[in-house]
Amino acid sequence: DYGLAEADPDVRAIIDKEKQRQFRSLELIASENFTSRAVMEAVGSCLTNKYSEGLPGKRYYGGNEHIDELETLCQERALAAFHLDGKKWGVNVQPLSGSPANFEVYTALLNPHDRIMGLDLPHGGHLSHGFMTPKRRVSGTSIYFESMPYRLDESTGLLDYDMLEKTALLFRPKLIIAGASAYPRDFDYPRMRKIADAVGAFLMMDMAHISGLVAAKVVADPFEYCDIVTTTTHKSLRGPRGGMIFFKKDSVLGVDLESAINNAVFPGLQGGPHNHTIGGLAVCLKYAHSPEFKTYQGQVVSNCRALAGRLIELGYKLVSGGSDNHLVLVDLRPFGLDGARAEKILDMASITLNKNSSALVPGGIRIGSPAMTTRGFTEKEFIATADLIHEGVQITLEAKQAVSGTKLQDFMKFITSPDFPLLDRISD
Numbered sequence: 261d262y263g264l265a266e267a268d269p270d271v272r273a274i275i276d277k278e279k280q281r282q283f284r285s286l287e288l289i290a291s292e293n294f295t296s297r298a299v300m301e302a303v304g305s306c307l308t309n310k311y312s313e314g315l316p317g318k319r320y321y322g323g324n325e326h327i328d329e330l331e332t333l334c335q336e337r338a339l340a341a342f343h344l345d346g347k348k349w350g351v352n353v354q355p356l357s358g359s360p361a362n363f364e365v366y367t368a369l370l371n372p373h374d375r376i377m378g379l380d381l382p383h384g385g386h387l388s389h390g391f392m393t394p395k396r397r398v399s400g401t402s403i404y405f406e407s408m409p410y411r412l413d414e415s416t417g418l419l420d421y422d423m424l425e426k427t428a429l430l431f432r433p434k435l436i437i438a439g440a441s442a443y444p445r446d447f448d449y450p451r452m453r454k455i456a457d458a459v460g461a462f463l464m465m466d467m468a469h470i471s472g473l474v475a476a477k478v479v480a481d482p483f484e485y486c487d488i489v490t491t492t493t494h495k496s497l498r499g500p501r502g503g504m505i506f507f508k509k510d511s512v513l514g515v516d517l518e519s520a521i522n523n524a525v526f527p528g529l530q531g532g533p534h535n536h537t538i539g540g541l542a543v544c545l546k547y548a549h550s551p552e553f554k555t556y557q558g559q560v561v562s563n564c565r566a567l568a569g570r571l572i573e574l575g576y577k578l579v580s581g582g583s584d585n586h587l588v589l590v591d592l593r594p595f596g597l598d599g600a601r602a603e604k605i606l607d608m609a610s611i612t613l614n615k616n617s618s619a620l621v622p623g624g625i626r627i628g629s630p631a632m633t634t635r636g637f638t639e640k641e642f643i644a645t646a647d648l649i650h651e652g653v654q655i656t657l658e659a660k661q662a663v664s665g666t667k668l669q670d671f672m673k674f675i676t677s678p679d680f681p682l683l684d685r686i687s688d
């Protein structure tokens with residue numbers, strides 16, 4: 261049995277290059293993080309070899325005594341990390357990732373063509389919350405269910421709860437989804453609960469982006485108001501790639517959530533759980549229940565505020581004027597720029613972030629603080645990071661002015677050509 265370097269030097273070399281890239285760059289993608297060595301050890305372990313369809317104590321395969329112990333430990337730690345009473349809340353730790361977890365909830369609660377409302381993708385929502393364009397039902401969620409998205413108030417960049425209420429009263433959804441991929445503010449769960457109750461809908465929160473912040477109690481607690489809470493495990497939570505679904509143990513609107521959700525996960529949509537991921541998740545959740553994790557998440561939020569403050573000082577406009585969480589959305593339009601070009605230039609300077617083509621800010625970028633906070637950044641380094649981003653934006657502007665064509669391809673050709681006069685400056 262050979263190690264990777266001997267068995268497959270090609271894959272080893274690619275992993276080494278990716279490791280170098282991660283090590284070298286300023287990682288500012290809001291949905292990414294660096295997980296711990298301990299988590300990676302569990303994920304790279306023999307747990308990947310085992311089939312264990314079913315739940316602890318009720319498996320379709322033999323030899324699961326240790327896997328049962330592991331999954332039970334993971335469930336207990338998940339409830340503890342989010343401060344939940346095991347008599348009132350349960351959790352399924354088997355979802356393969358965030359999108360499957362959401363679809364499993366829809367499968368559990370809805371019939372085909374039932375109505376749902378989630379935040380529109382161009383306003384910061386996630387594909388899996390029901391995205392569709394006027395021409396096409398893009399996400400499976402909008403193919404199998406009838407989706408009526410809600411939106412932000414474009415004048416403030418804040419969620420338009422009044423409009424959500426008005427639309428919900430007309431559309432009468434069976435499920436309202438809170439949560440977002442690009443929203444820098446906290447959610448008004450009491451208001452959303454009221455709206456859900458007024459129309460007899462389930463209320464689900466997809467806390468994928470902010471689950472680490474929720475565990476550390478540095479943002480509002482969705483568990484007080486929601487029936488179901490889903491999450492990914494690899495973003496601010498700092499775990500392996502995966503998903504979880506938390507559900508109330510009481511029956512809600514006549515549905516026994518526990519059995520409906522567990523059945524939707526298996527046999528509804530999944531087969532064998534990824535036990536190596538569940539092992540890594542258990543390790544992550546132990547850390548998520550520690551005082552150090554609370555300190556880390558507090559730093560994530562302070563760092564994001566420092567970044568936001570410096571960007572404002574430098575003359576940038578932020579969607580909603582700032583941030584309550586781990587991300588900021590920057591409007592580059594006042595600089596005559598779009599996010600795509602800035603993303604490319606910053607990438608060349610090893611500053612990794614996302615363009616964010618939202619309806620409010622078609623020319624924007626999304627910047628997150630979790631990953632670099634894991635690498636030890638404090639406010640001071642995030643202020644310096646804002647200055648570096650500013651420099652990159654200035655270079656993008658100069659490059660854009662120097663390119664003859666208007667297409668992104670022309671821009672790419674120019675900035676990657678040997679005569680790009682600003683390349684030396686970027687490499688510094």
Ligand code: PLP
Binds near residue numbers: 358
């Ligand atoms: N939900 C939200 C709010 C997200 O931001 C994301 C991913 O970015 C997901 C769900 C989907 O997670 P995954 O990529 O693991 O399917």
